[in-house]
Amino acid sequence: MILLGLDPGLGTTGWGVIAADGNRLSHIANGQIRTEPGMQLPRRLTLLFDALTDVIRTERPDGAAVEEVLGNSNAQSTLKLGQARGVVLLAAATAGVAIGEYHPSIVKKAVVGTGGADKKQVQAMVMRLLPGVKLSGPDAADALAVAITHAHHLASQRALARRVAGAGA
Amino acid sequence: MILLGLDPGLGTTGWGVIAADGNRLSHIANGQIRTEPGMQLPRRLTLLFDALTDVIRTERPDGAAVEEVLGNSNAQSTLKLGQARGVVLLAAATAGVAIGEYHPSIVKKAVVGTGGADKKQVQAMVMRLLPGVKLSGPDAADALAVAITHAHHLASQRALARRVAGAGA
Numbered sequence: 001m002i003l004l005g006l007d008p009g010l011g012t013t014g015w016g017v018i019a020a021d022g023n024r025l026s027h028i029a030n031g032q033i034r035t036e037p038g039m040q041l042p043r044r045l046t047l048l049f050d051a052l053t054d055v056i057r058t059e060r061p062d063g064a065a066v067e068e069v070l071g072n073s074n075a076q077s078t079l080k081l082g083q084a085r086g087v088v089l090l091a092a093a094t095a096g097v098a099i100g101e102y103h104p105s106i107v108k109k110a111v112v113g114t115g116g117a118d119k120k121q122v123q124a125m126v127m128r129l130l131p132g133v134k135l136s137g138p139d140a141a142d143a144l145a146v147a148i149t150h151a152h153h154l155a156s157q158r159a160l161a162r163r164v165a166g167a168g169a
Numbered sequence: 170m171i172l173l174g175l176d177p178g179l180g181t182t183g184w185g186v187i188a189a190d191g192n193r194l195s196h197i198a199n200g201q202i203r204t205e206p207g208m209q210l211p212r213r214l215t216l217l218f219d220a221l222t223d224v225i226r227t228e229r230p231d232g233a234a235v236e237e238v239l240g241n242s243n244a245q246s247t248l249k250l251g252q253a254r255g256v257v258l259l260a261a262a263t264a265g266v267a268i269g270e271y272h273p274s275i276v277k278k279a280v281v282g283t284g285g286a287d288k289k290q291v292q293a294m295v296m297r298l299l300p301g302v303k304l305s306g307p308d309a310a311d312a313l314a315v316a317i318t319h320a321h322h323l324a325s326q327r328a329l330a331r332r333v334a335g336a337g338a
Contacts, residue, residue, distance in 0.1 A: 041258060041270075042258045042259065042261060042262035042267075043262065045255055045258055045259045046259060046262045046263060049259055049263075069248055070244065071245055072244060073242070073244070075239065075240025075241060075242070075244075075247050076240055078240060078244050078247045078248055078251065079238055079247055079248075079250070079251040079254070080251070081248070081251065082247065082248040082249070082250065082251015082254070082255065083251045083252070083254055083255030083258070084255060085248070085251070085252055085255070086214055086251065086252030086253060086254070086255035086256045086259075087255045087256065087259050089210060089211045089252070090211070090215060090218055090255075090256050090259065092211060093211035093212065093214065093215045094215065098211075099211055101210075
């Protein structure tokens with residue numbers, strides 16, 4: 001399975017694509033989509049949508065995932081993030097790619113093993129889990145972490161389904 | 170000029186279309202796009218984008234406008250609004266329609282005459298300024314108020330341009 005992880009942001013949206021074969025993971029591609037703060041907002045959103053649509057067309061993922069957003073006390077930054085996130089979710093949906101959402105602590109637990117891990121620990125584990133990966137930046141690393149989480153989740157769902165089927169046989 | 174006003178929201182997005190001929194305004198159409206809370210978020214955003222794209226294709230506005238968002242202390246509701254707003258701005262930009270943004274107090278002042286007007290006063294003035302209008306609901310009324318604000322702004326820009334041209338002659 002080809003899985004796309006996304007870390008939406010108006011200024012920088014990270015993306016990362018991995019191949020998952022059971023529990024074996026390998027890196028395919030990662031990148032960061034940037035839009036300039038000086039540009040008008042509708043233009044920035046259009047650039048983000050078009051660039052992400054290109055990534056999806058090129059990489060043809062079987063599924064995608066994104067972190068849940070908790071939001072913070074700065075309403076303007078939450079609004080900006082929301083606008084970018086809406087466009088990111090729309091791009092995936094328009095391309096027919098189902099998109100899962102994971103709480104940030106689930107992502108940390110899946111990648112590092114503890115829900116309280118910091119960004120550096122996540123980045124280090126992403127590099128260890130995907131040998132040879134060259135990270136385009138911290139947002140791309142976060143996106144790959146979400147893709148890895150999605151792969152783990154799908155693998156454990158399949159394992160559960162096999163066990164249920166086995167119990168019924 | 171045909172102008173489209175928008176009041177974005179994930180549950181309900183209001184829209185209103187008016188014709189502006191100098192200072193004379195007339196109502197063309199208004200409506201509300203609803204998405205069900207029980208649906209998955211990417212699906213809701215897709216429905217919103219598609220419905221608004223249909224409105225723009227049908228009404229062929231020369232310009233659009235939306236209120237600036239101040240955001241509030243509830244991060245989750247600001248995030249929801251942001252996601253819907255990003256998709257609304259994208260729909261206008263994708264259709265090639267420029268979209269202006271107005272501070273809520275500017276909208277109230279343009280429609281009622283005072284920046285501190287309440288929702289009911291805005292709605293009553295929208296009905297007075299656009300005789301015969303049948304409002305689809307409060308969000309459609311807010312959308313028409315933004316369209317009226319945009320019309321006033323464009324008319325005063327043109328008046329200023331004429332005065333500058335006159336002074337230069």
